[in-house]
Amino acid sequence: MTSIETEKKVKKVIDKIRPYIMRDGGDVEFIKIEDGIVYVRMLGACAGCSSLDTTLSDGIENLLLEEVPGIIGVENVK
Secondary structure (H helix, E strand, C coil): CCHHHHHHHHHHHHHHHHHHHHHCCEEEEEEEEECCEEEEEEEECCCCCCCHHHHHHHHHHHHHHHHCCCCCEEEECC
């Protein structure tokens, strides 16, 4: 899979989970993929939320690991 295909798949997964994050007053923005790590910026109510780590690992990261080959993790960019 090319990096462009990988990026498209990652964005598609983020778009799939975005409504759930927005429902709680937050949002997520794709930044880049580097060495299998997806970098995102959490916005709105998610920025500084006590559940941010859970949202990243149990929500976004798990879904990306399951649906996009080659992804090994997710990091929040502040």
